[in-house]
Structure formats: structure tokens, C-alpha cells
Amino acid sequence: MIKEPGDASPRPAPPLPPFMVRRSLKKVVKPRREGAGAEALQWREAFVRYLASECQLSANTVAAYRRDLARFHGWLGSRRLANLSVGELAEYPGWLTDLGLASASVARHVVSLKAYCRYLQLEGVLTDNQAALLATPKLWQRVPSVLSATQVIKLLEAPLRGEPLWRRDRAILELLYATGARVSELSTLRLKDTNLEERRITCHGKGDKQRIVPLGKSACTAVADYLEHERPRLARRREPATDFLLLSTRGDRLRRERIWELIKRYAAVAGVTSKLSPHSLRHSFATHLLAGGADLRQVQELLGHASIATTQLYTHVDHSRLKKVHAAYHPRA
Structure with a gap:
């Protein structure tokens, strides 16, 4: 992006x-x-x-x-x-x-x-x-910015109880980190794409390519809470009601621009870096999976990357893995 x-x-x-x-x-x-x-x-x-x-x-x-x-x-x-x-x-x-x-x-x-x-x-x-x-400008490969596990927890807990639509906003943050979905994929996610019983969602990526991504318990709990307490009220504000999962205050589909604004707002509340973007949670999702021992091909499938070269960039971000390799194999480590 x-x-x-x-x-x-x-x-x-x-x-x-x-x-x-x-x-x-x-x-x-x-x-x-x-x-x-x-x-x-x-x-x-x-x-x-x-x-x-x-x-x-x-x-x-x-x-x-x-x-x-x-x-x-x-x-x-x-x-x-x-x-x-x-x-x-x-x-x-x-x-x-x-x-x-x-x-x-x-x-x-x-x-x-x-x-x-x-x-x-x-x-x-x-x-x-x-x-x-015409020559296309050569691009430097930038290492993506990634949140630590502590920063992720602070961000996910930033929407406080009692605030307007805090359940929806917490569900947004949980879904982004739990699935690594793009914001455009989350914005267009429909109710039929969400299966909480089987703990998975179906993402519609670029070129309308579909992929199934598992959901963790925390994300399922947050989404179920939103579906029970907030979405019915929001859906009644629009006739006919839409089947998109995430709704705005008017009952329409929540635009990706609005999701970006919400993430920036909660990043400030949580005291996380001001450079945070929706893609930062996607970067964190991939990097934390690799740090936990996930196979690169599996992470590629979860992210929906057409080329593994794109996914391979995240191997440069996992400092803990690099330190282990350096300590195990460098003669003066």
C-alpha cells in the first residue's frame, strides 16, 4: 500500500x-x-x-x-x-x-x-x-514497522468500556491483529464471511481472491460481543439493512478511511507510536507468527501474498530469531 x-x-x-x-x-x-x-x-x-x-x-x-x-x-x-x-x-x-x-x-x-x-x-x-x-524509479526495500506484543495488548485494550461503540472498535482491532487482514478486506467483510462457530473468516483480497483465515478466542469473543450488543442497533438506522459486518453510526458499511482514523486515535490513547497505520497490525501479525515458529509458506497463505518474496521481507524484522542464529553460529557471539 x-x-x-x-x-x-x-x-x-x-x-x-x-x-x-x-x-x-x-x-x-x-x-x-x-x-x-x-x-x-x-x-x-x-x-x-x-x-x-x-x-x-x-x-x-x-x-x-x-x-x-x-x-x-x-x-x-x-x-x-x-x-x-x-x-x-x-x-x-x-x-x-x-x-x-x-x-x-x-x-x-x-x-x-x-x-x-x-x-x-x-x-x-x-x-x-x-x-x-520512461524509467521507473528504483525503490529501496523498507523494513516494515512492527509493534511489540506489549504494544499490541495496549492497543487492543484502548477502546474503554462505556465509550460509544467501544465493542465495535475493539472487534476491529482484534480482527486486524488476529487475521492480518488488509483494511479494505475488513471494511468489505460481510456477515456470511464470518463463522464464529468454526472460528474463521473468509477474506476477499486483491482481484477478489478468497482465503480463509482462522480466528483466535479473543477475536471471536470481541466480534460476538459486538454482534450481540451494538450491531443490531446500528443496522436499524438504515433501510434496508446492510449485511456488512462492521457498520458506521448511520448503519452503512464502515469505510476503510474511517477505520484508519480509529486506529490512529486508539494508538494515541494507548501511547503507541504515532506512525502506526492499519498495515502495522498486518506487519505485526506476520512477524509474530514467524517469531513463534510458523512456516514462511503458511504465513504467505494467511496474508494472501501472490509471491513468497513479499512475505520473506518479514524475516528481516524478527530480531529475536536473528539473535538466536547469531548466538548459535557466530564464533565471537
């Missing part, structure tokens, strides 16, 4: 969609050429519709493409994309950097631009794809 300055919550980096190897077969009313103003906006929206309908990318990913391309067209101004050389396009990443965007965000914008230009080329709008020659 990528967080940009001023954003309320992290945003996903969009993958390259399948249209890189095939043309669109969907008949959509499209403008005759790509240019400034209304025509450029129409092409941008046609591209976004294509991502959603034919490539079937998630709503968050499609929204990320739309934001990135809106920013690109803001930089483009009245110029025509077809008239720009690769040298002129190379100024775009520098412009993004001057705005204060992190390297990861700049890299994502370049990927979005390449995908968009490839789409325009396939549709016959561009005869030459100069954006394909």
Missing part, C-alpha cells in the same frame, strides 16, 4: 492489466482522438471503464488509476500527449517528486501512465508509445 501526503488512507499500487497483450473487445463510444479538454477526459474515462469491466480490477485499483491520470492531465495541461517526446515525458516524474510524493508513489504514477498510453496505442489513438521508454 502506498500513502501520499495529505491522503486519508493508503492507496494500492495498480498492477499492469491484461490489456497489455490484447485489445479491448467491448464496444464503447469513444472520442476520435486524444487531446486536451473534454476529449482527453473521455479517453481517460473510457480507459477506467475498461479496467473495471474487462480487466475486472478492484474498485480501489481503478480509483488509483483515475487519480493518477487526473494528476497526469493536470501536468499535461493544454499539450497533446501524442506530440510529447520521451524527453518531455521524463519531466513528469520530476514534477511529481517536486510535489513531495515518495519514490513509491512516483513509481506508481509512471506505471499508470505506461498502462494508459499502451491502451491508447492499442485503440489506435497513439501511433508511438513514448511512455514505454
Whole structure:
């Protein structure tokens, strides 16, 4: 996930969609050429519709493409994309950097631009794809921030009895740490995806990939308490009632941005680091599992990572394991 300055919550980096190897077969009313103003906006929206309908990318990913391309067209101004050389396009990443965007965000914008230009080329709008020659900024691999077991306990106990919706908020924190779920997965979790009798939930990850994740006793108790005492009251505030597990004060689905705000609030109450994010609990979940002796492949499955290389990053965070290895094998340990 990528967080940009001023954003309320992290945003996903969009993958390259399948249209890189095939043309669109969907008949959509499209403008005759790509240019400034209304025509450029129409092409941008046609591209976004294509991502959603034919490539079937998630709503968050499609929204990320739309934001990135809106920013690109803001930089483009009245110029025509077809008239720009690769040298002129190379100024775009520098412009993004001057705005204060992190390297990861700049890299994502370049990927979005390449995908968009490839789409325009396939549709016959561009005869030459100069954006394909753009270099993507190299990214440093950052070790994720992880909470200690003591900090996790303080955070989970931060919602105090008697506070408004403290049961719901405690269930949110327990679920995030117990399952390692992404906030977007938790926000879209439905009642039918929650099985407290079998102590498991079904997460719908990126690309609507499903995975079953076990629940611990504490998480089950917190969710059951919320379902019994708070959710029925919240559900009555909306007609017809929704089947999402976590509800807002109005009875609607609890947005991921709101979950992010709640976590920051309880981090301050618990005295945990101000840099805490929803992904910090996911990082802590994975790191604590590995520290307890879990197999890397099993952790990969629980997190829903497509590549084990992503999961392998957590092996660098487990300091206790590294200390044991160092003590056992280094001659001067």
C-alpha cells in the first residue's frame, strides 16, 4: 500500500492489466482522438471503464488509476500527449517528486501512465508509445514497522468500556491483529464471511481472491460481543439493512478511511507510536507468527501474498530469531 501526503488512507499500487497483450473487445463510444479538454477526459474515462469491466480490477485499483491520470492531465495541461517526446515525458516524474510524493508513489504514477498510453496505442489513438521508454524509479526495500506484543495488548485494550461503540472498535482491532487482514478486506467483510462457530473468516483480497483465515478466542469473543450488543442497533438506522459486518453510526458499511482514523486515535490513547497505520497490525501479525515458529509458506497463505518474496521481507524484522542464529553460529557471539 502506498500513502501520499495529505491522503486519508493508503492507496494500492495498480498492477499492469491484461490489456497489455490484447485489445479491448467491448464496444464503447469513444472520442476520435486524444487531446486536451473534454476529449482527453473521455479517453481517460473510457480507459477506467475498461479496467473495471474487462480487466475486472478492484474498485480501489481503478480509483488509483483515475487519480493518477487526473494528476497526469493536470501536468499535461493544454499539450497533446501524442506530440510529447520521451524527453518531455521524463519531466513528469520530476514534477511529481517536486510535489513531495515518495519514490513509491512516483513509481506508481509512471506505471499508470505506461498502462494508459499502451491502451491508447492499442485503440489506435497513439501511433508511438513514448511512455514505454520512461524509467521507473528504483525503490529501496523498507523494513516494515512492527509493534511489540506489549504494544499490541495496549492497543487492543484502548477502546474503554462505556465509550460509544467501544465493542465495535475493539472487534476491529482484534480482527486486524488476529487475521492480518488488509483494511479494505475488513471494511468489505460481510456477515456470511464470518463463522464464529468454526472460528474463521473468509477474506476477499486483491482481484477478489478468497482465503480463509482462522480466528483466535479473543477475536471471536470481541466480534460476538459486538454482534450481540451494538450491531443490531446500528443496522436499524438504515433501510434496508446492510449485511456488512462492521457498520458506521448511520448503519452503512464502515469505510476503510474511517477505520484508519480509529486506529490512529486508539494508538494515541494507548501511547503507541504515532506512525502506526492499519498495515502495522498486518506487519505485526506476520512477524509474530514467524517469531513463534510458523512456516514462511503458511504465513504467505494467511496474508494472501501472490509471491513468497513479499512475505520473506518479514524475516528481516524478527530480531529475536536473528539473535538466536547469531548466538548459535557466530564464533565471537
